Amino acid sequence: MKILTGNDLKTGAVTWWDGTGWSLHVEQAADVGEDGELIIAREEAARRVNVPYAIAAERGPDGRVRPAHIKDRIRALGPTVRPDLTLRPADPTAGNWVI
Amino acid sequence: MYRYDTYDQAMVDTRVAEFRDQTRRRLEGKLSEDQFKPLRLMNGLYLQLHAYMLRVAVPYGTLSSAQMHALADIADKYDRGYGHFTTRQNIQYNWIKLEDAPDILADLAKVEMHAIQTSGNCIRNISSDHYAGAAADEATDPRPYAELLRQWSSFHPEFSALPRKFKIAVIASETDRAAMRLHDIGIRLVRNPDANGAGELGAAFYVGGGMGRTPMIAPLIRDFVPLEQLITYSEACLRVYNRHGRRDNKYKARIKILVHELGEDEYRRQVEEEFAHLLTLGIEPPFAELERIRTYFADPAFTPGLPESIDRSDPDFALWVDRNCHTHKQPGYVAATISLKPVGGIPGDATAAQMHLMAELARDYSFDECRVTHAQNIVLPHVEQQRLYELWQKLEAAGLGTANLDQVGDIIACPGLDYCSLANARSIPVAQKISERFAASGKGDALGELKLKISGCINACGHHHAGHIGILGVDKKGLENYQLLLGGSEGADTSLGKITGPGFDEDGIVDAVEKAADVYLAQRSEGERFLDTYRRIGMEPFKEALYG
Numbered sequence: 323m324k325i326l327t328g329n330d331l332k333t334g335a336v337t338w339w340d341g342t343g344w345s346l347h348v349e350q351a352a353d354v355g356e357d358g359e360l361i362i363a364r365e366e367a368a369r370r371v372n373v374p375y376a377i378a379a380e381r382g383p384d385g386r387v388r389p390a391h392i393k394d395r396i397r398a399l400g401p402t403v404r405p406d407l408t409l410r411p412a413d414p415t416a417g418n419w420v421i
Numbered sequence: 422m423y424r425y426d427t428y429d430q431a432m433v434d435t436r437v438a439e440f441r442d443q444t445r446r447r448l449e450g451k452l453s454e455d456q457f458k459p460l461r462l463m464n465g466l467y468l469q470l471h472a473y474m475l476r477v478a479v480p481y482g483t484l485s486s487a488q489m490h491a492l493a494d495i496a497d498k499y500d501r502g503y504g505h506f507t508t509r510q511n512i513q514y515n516w517i518k519l520e521d522a523p524d525i526l527a528d529l530a531k532v533e534m535h536a537i538q539t540s541g542n543c544i545r546n547i548s549s550d551h552y553a554g555a556a557a558d559e560a561t562d563p564r565p566y567a568e569l570l571r572q573w574s575s576f577h578p579e580f581s582a583l584p585r586k587f588k589i590a591v592i593a594s595e596t597d598r599a600a601m602r603l604h605d606i607g608i609r610l611v612r613n614p615d616a617n618g619a620g621e622l623g624a625a626f627y628v629g630g631g632m633g634r635t636p637m638i639a640p641l642i643r644d645f646v647p648l649e650q651l652i653t654y655s656e657a658c659l660r661v662y663n664r665h666g667r668r669d670n671k672y673k674a675r676i677k678i679l680v681h682e683l684g685e686d687e688y689r690r691q692v693e694e695e696f697a698h699l700l701t702l703g704i705e706p707p708f709a710e711l712e713r714i715r716t717y718f719a720d721p722a723f724t725p726g727l728p729e730s731i732d733r734s735d736p737d738f739a740l741w742v743d744r745n746c747h748t749h750k751q752p753g754y755v756a757a758t759i760s761l762k763p764v765g766g767i768p769g770d771a772t773a774a775q776m777h778l779m780a781e782l783a784r785d786y787s788f789d790e791c792r793v794t795h796a797q798n799i800v801l802p803h804v805e806q807q808r809l810y811e812l813w814q815k816l817e818a819a820g821l822g823t824a825n826l827d828q829v830g831d832i833i834a835c836p837g838l839d840y841c842s843l844a845n846a847r848s849i850p851v852a853q854k855i856s857e858r859f860a861a862s863g864k865g866d867a868l869g870e871l872k873l874k875i876s877g878c879i880n881a882c883g884h885h886h887a888g889h890i891g892i893l894g895v896d897k898k899g900l901e902n903y904q905l906l907l908g909g910s911e912g913a914d915t916s917l918g919k920i921t922g923p924g925f926d927e928d929g930i931v932d933a934v935e936k937a938a939d940v941y942l943a944q945r946s947e948g949e950r951f952l953d954t955y956r957r958i959g960m961e962p963f964k965e966a967l968y969g
Contacts, residue, residue: 331447331448
C-alpha cells in the first residue's frame with residue numbers, strides 16, 4: 323500500500339493522510355493507491371503540511387499500518403531512545419514494532 | 422567574556438523582528454515552504470524527523486551562567502525539558518514549534534545569543550579550544566581572535582552564499598583540542614618562528630580539512646600571518662574558494678576538494694596573490710577593535726597563592742580528578758570537565774534542571790563562565806582546587822559526576838536516525854550499548870584513553886573518521902548497518918580512521934568494539950594508548966579478531 327506523510331506546518335509534528343485530513347497516528351493512514359501525487363499537490367497548495375510525500379507501507383495481520391522503511395517507522399512513533407517522548411509512552415513494547 | 426555593543430545587539434534584534442514577520446507570513450499561508458525554508462535555515466531552524474529543530478550558536482563554546490540559564494529556560498518553556506550539546510559546541514532543541522521560534526530567538530537575544538549562521542552555505546559558528554584562557558600550554562587566549570572572526574563573518578555579504586558551508590576553528594596551543602585540522606580553515610596562533618627573541622604572535626593557517634564523505638586533513642598553507650593581517654588573510658582564503666569552489670556538485674563543493682584538486686601549492690599561490698591585492702585595499706579592522714575585544718577576555722580575578730594539593734581520600738573523587746580535570750595556567754586552579762556521558766545515557770543531552778545547575782556552578786565556582794566542548798561535554802574553566810571536592814559532590818548528586826573524560830564511555834554521537842532527517846542509522850542506541858557493555862564488564866577502566874565516535878551517516882557529525890575507534894551507520898537494503906573504523910585521531914597527531922571490513926548489525930558492532938578493545942588489551946606495551954598500539958601493530962590483528 324502507499325500512504326502519505328508530512329510534518330504539520332505549525333508544530334512540525336509527523337502527520338499521516340487519513341483520507342480526509344492529517345492524523346498524528348500512522349494506524350489511521352489511508353491507502354492512497356495511485357492518487358498520491360494528486361493529494362500531495364492539493365495539500366501543498368493548502369499549506370497545512372510541510373513537504374508531504376508518498377511512502378510504501380504494509381498492513382499487518384493485526385491491521386496495523388507499518389511503513390516499509392525504518393526512518394518512517396521512527397517518525398511514526400518517536401525517538402527509540404526516548405520512549406517517554408513517543409506517541410505511546412506507556413507501551414514498553416512500542417519500540418519493538420519500529421526496529 | 423565578550424559583551425555585545427549596540428551594533429551587535431541591534432543586528433540581532435533586527436533579525437528577530439525580521440524573522441517574526443517571515444514566520445507570520447508563513448503561518449498565514451503567504452509564503453510557501455520553498456520560499457520560507459531558506460529564511461528559517463538562516464535562523465538555524467531545521468525541519469527534522471519529528472519536529473522543527475533549532476540550533477543555537479555558542480560562539481567558540483563560551484557561555485555565561487546567565488546564558489546557560491536562558492538555554493535551560495528555553496528547554497523548559499518551548500521544548501521538552503532538555504537540549505542536545507553538539508560537536509560544533511552548539512546546542513540543539515528537538516521539539517520546537519514554528520509559532521514559538523520568533524519568541525525563542527527574542528529570548529536568546531536578551532542574553533546576547535542567536536541562531537544566525539548555524540545553517541546554510543555561510544561561515545558557521547567559530548569553534549575553539551574549550552580550555553582557552555585557562556590552559557597552561559597556550560601561546561595566548563584564542564578567543565579574542567575567534568570573536569574578531571565571528572564579527573567579520575557575521576552577515577559578511579560576500580560570503581553569505583558560498584559553494585558550501587564553511588567551518589573555522591581557532592586554537593593557540595600545541596595540543597589541538599578542537600580538531601583544528603579537520604576544519605575548512607584551522608588557525609593556530611603561534612609565536613613567529615623566524616623572529617629573534619620572544620617572537621611576535623601570529624597565525625598559522627591550515628586550509629582544506631574536513632570530515633564528511635571525503636575526509637581530509639588540512640595542509641599548512643601559511644606558517645605565519647601577522648595578527649594585524651588575520652582578517653585580510655582569512656578573506657583571501659575565502660575569496661579563492663568562493664571564486665573557484667564547485668557549485669555544480671554538492672558533494673565536491675567544500676574547500677577541501679578545491680585545495681585537493683588545485684593542489685596546495687597552487688591554492689597557496691592564488692591566496693597569496695589575492696592577499697597581496699587585499700592588502701592594498703586596507704580591509705583589516707582597526708587594531709583598536711581587536712584591543713577592545715581583548716579587554717573582554719582579560720583573566721578573571723584569580724586569587725594568588727592558593728594551595729595546590731587536593732585531598733584524594735575519596736577514591737571516586739580522586740578518579741574524577743585524574744580523568745576530568747585539566748592543568749590550569751594559574752597555580753591553585755584546574756579546568757574541570759562535566760561529563761554529559763553517564764553510563765547508558767544519551768551523549769550530549771542535558772535536562773533543563775542540569776543546565777540550571779551547571780549555570781549555578783559556573784557562577785559559584787568558575788567566575789560565571791562555562792564552555793561547551795566539541796566532545797559534547799561542559800567545562801568549568803577556572804575552579805579552585807581547594808573547592809573541587811565540594812563541586813564534585815554537587816555534580817555527583819545531579820548525575821553529572823561521571824569520571825570518564827576521553828575514556829571509552831565518553832562517546833561522541835550524533836543524533837542519528839532517532840532525530841535527524843539525513844541519518845541512515847541510529848547512533849545513540851549504539852553508544853548506549855557500548856557504554857553499558859564496558860561499564861558492566863569493568864574493561865572500561867583498563868582501557869585508558871580511547872576516543873570512540875559514532876556517526877549515523879556519511880556527513881560525519883559524530884566525527885567517526887577521527888575516533889581511535891569510529892563507527893559509521895549506513896543503510897544496507899533498508900536495514901541499519903555499522904562500519905567499524907580504527908586509527909583516527911583529531912589531535913596534534915591527526916589521522917583518519919580506516920574501515921576494518923564488512924559492517925555489523927546493531928548488536929554485532931557492540932561485540933566488534935569489544936573485540937577490538939580485547940586485541941589492544943592483549944597486545945599493548947607499557948604506556949601505550951589504544952591508538953598507539955593500533956599504529957604499532959597495524960590493522961591485521963584486529964581484522965583477524967573481527968573476521969578470522
